Amino acid sequence: MMAELLLITGFLGSGKTTLLKELIEAFKTKKIGVVINEFGETGIDGRLISHENFDLVEINNGSVFCSCLKDKFIDALIEMTKYDLDYIFVESTGLADPSNMDSISEILSKQKMSKYKYKGSICIIDAEYFEDLFDLLPAIERQIVFSELIIINKADTRTQDELDEISKKIVNLNSKARLIITTFCKADYVALLEDLYSAAHTVGESINTPESRLKTVRLRVEENYTMTALNQFLKEICQYTYRIKGFIQVDGEVCEISVVNCTVNINKSDSQTSILELVLISSIGISILSRVAEMWNKYFDHTLQII
Amino acid sequence: MGKDLIIKVMNHETIDRVPWVPFAGVHAGKLKGFTAKEVLTDGQKLYESLLEVNKLYKPDGMPVVFDLQIEAEILGCDLLWAEDAPPSVNSHPLKDTKEIPCKCKIPEAKQGRIPMVLDVMKKLSAEIGNETALYGLICGPFTLASHLRGNSIFKDMIKDAKYVKELVEFCAEVNIKMAEYYIDAGMDVIAIVDPLVSQVSSKHFHNILADSFESVFSYIRSKGKFSSFFVCGDATNQMEEMCLTKPDNISIDENVDIVKAKETTDKYNIVISGNIPLTTVMLHGNQQDNMKYVVDLLDSITKDNLILSPGCDMPYDVPIENTIGAAMAVINTAETREMVANYQAVEEDIEVDLPDYDHLKKPLVEAFTLDSATCAACTYMWGAAQFAKEHFKDEIDIVEYKYTTKENIARCKKMGVTNLPSLYINGKLKWKSIIPSEDELFEEIKKNMN
Amino acid sequence: MMDILKKIAESLMEFEPEDTIALVNEALASGIDAKTVLNEGLIKGMDIVGQLFKTNEIYVPEVTMAAECLQEALVVIKPLLKEEPSDVKVTVVIGTVEGDVHDIGKNLVAVMMEGAGFEVIDIGNNVLAQTFIDAAKEHNADIIACSALLTTTMAVMPEVAALAKNEKFEKDVKVLFGGAPIFEKWALENGADGYAEDASGAVQLVKDLVSRK
16 A cells, blocks of 8 residues: 655644644544654654654654755655555645655655655645745745645634735745635645645755754753743744744743744643743844843843753 | 862952963873874873873863864864874865755764763863863864865855855854763863954954854853853954953963953953963973063963963973973962072072082982972972982982072073973983883982992 | 056955956056056055055955955956066965965965065965975076964974075075964074065065065
8 A cells, every 4th residue: 555645844833733633633544654853853843743642753853854864754754664554744844845855755766665655745824924934934935836735824813805915926836736725724634635736846956955944942941930031031032033832831830832923822731741841943043042041041040051 | 279260260259369271282292292193083192191281280271172173074174184283174075165064964972083082071070170170172163164165265254244154153053062062071161262263354253253153152151161262363353342252261372462452351351361472482482481471471461350371272392391380480470470580680600519410429319390389290300309219218319409599590500400390310301391200210210320 | 547547456455356357457448558557556456455454454354355356357467468678577486384284374475475566386285395496496486485374384494494595596595484373583593584474574575585686
């Protein structure tokens, strides 16, 4: 049996993890492999799905499409052949570029990995920040161009007119892909994947080369923090980040932190096993370290622990 | 003492005397008779040499290895090795291709010479880490970038600053990784050594390089360790911008006027280190020159936020007695000031009677020392003589001449003793600076018995 | 006429080789002879660059780019130069000594000398002492300039000086030492005929030595 390989792309915070959950739910009668390429070398995204009871192969150290990591990606797929799967969903980091997929397929076939068939790429667009991020990150354009299914997510954050504008822009770049507009990634994925358009792609050298590399910083946060200080810290540091994620103890309770474009979400977590860490994805390169140190000392008395 | 002094000065506390950090890189090998290449590639030899540095030079802090090519070698640069100097980078992997290396190229702890270095660091930290502050030295991000890119990097700075900034950021990530390894291996101070910084304008430093340096120093601070920024060359105009990257310490060489530079570093409450001239004083001067230079320097500068050190990596062939003299001058400035003054004042008019060396009844072992109470090497030299006395008892005579009196200075002049400590047997120079082993000493004494 | 020459001189600090070449061509087209363009435009310009470098107003990146402008312009102008009997031609053989691969400083000195109108033979880095002598003979040089950045490789320089003293050249060849660890006293004691602190000092030194002959 041949497993169908699907790539999920989209910028950090656009809803890839939600989509993955949706897909897992939609295909719950099938055997599914998930390849998660976590950001920041921590298992935060991984942890979110781990209690769904799925086998998880984690690829650390950045994007699977990073030229240097292609090999590990292949290893992950080889590992998965043991499980005789129907579908494999590969979640890539926010800046990953799917134009490498064809060459990866080629490597797979050379390795006699004919157990896989690349079915296509699903790209999630964060409607809320589309314009900001689109101008900022060339990788998003590539993700759109090389996708077969494009999901405009978080539709509830925009007006219909704005959504039309976004759609127009996307169709201009890729008129062949299927385009849907959702909130919380809700859609009939069984049907959508059935007739996923599979066009011949232009093989492009991935632009997910160093320019678009992410600098992530992990902070160990094992103390207890006050909501006020944490909020102020996040509000100030967020301007230098694309994304902040993690678990932290706030006023005695473990909370899950999610910050996209300075929208701070702090929610009580039901997870008992969370590792207390914050991961920041820098929008200013390595200088994030200096800014973190500066803000940290401004708001907290605890020692800053960069991992 | 020792390490305590370094910690205190870095924390800007008041201390009794200025700390002393001799940068004995390849020069450490000279103390044990090993070549530069040997100490930079053979962990055991490096370890033995560093123990000797700790013993002879009585440092408060010392570098473990001074080689700015360790990272470059792993990143694909060819090295040109020398017997008496650190290697040089001989090829530049990014010379013809303007790329940023993949993050996967950031050196791992098992690559290149890193395992050797980490091993020595751990051993040294266990052995002398309580008494002496240990410095882990890392090739700074700009110099490392130039190793990778070659001289084109200077053109790039004007034509494609963005590329240089990104390449330097990559190198800063290498720095951070190296700092992590070195801190885990027990280093107290992480020094980012970037000689090339003096070769670009402060504007270029500010626009292209500063962020990377500041990030590295922030990281080191977050690990609870001290950071040091080493520069070589005339970095006078870059001092202010260097301070703004917030290292705990800046180290300069003789091309910068340390008294003036200290006004700047003091403004930012940063400790300054420097700056005994490497060639004119340390390599080509004599012991007197070194003692005088240090005394004069200490007399011309405020003592807080200050570490006395050579300008940069000491040349391999620096005469050992020169460093001993410099050490003595830092550790006991008052006494050394006296010695220097006396040396200049003493004329031949002080009558000194030399023994009739040709007609001695039994071997005469004479130790000429700066002061065996405060100069470590002198202590060992005089100790060797005393040990021989215990062994040979009445069969030999021993005597110590401390450089602290005018009579003894006159004696040294008359004898032609130029290096302290020295050990003479029957009026002949046998050992200078390097302490003889028991076997060597006994054999030499026996040769002089009738 | 003065205007365009001044523009050429100033263009070196604009860091656009194309612009310098365009200005040089414009000057030539307007009838100014190549030699004047070289002396009053390019060499003047490099002189300014040298002064700015000496006083720490500009640094290696700026000099490197100015040098590139100069060198590209020299390609245009050199074939047009006619030698005149009154010309004093100075030939310099320059290199970094054996065991040493540092060439930033050596390159700067070379380009400054080129900028001063000397014929410069750059024999590269990690150069054997004998190679300096051979090159000086081959090119009938006036000056042998040795560079070293390391305290250890500076020891090769006296070898070059000693070989030069024993060699029978057609001219009275002068040997210069330079580089970060070198200081005047040491250089003169170890066989050098001269020492200069920096690149523009080296140019002046050569001028002095040659005129003294």
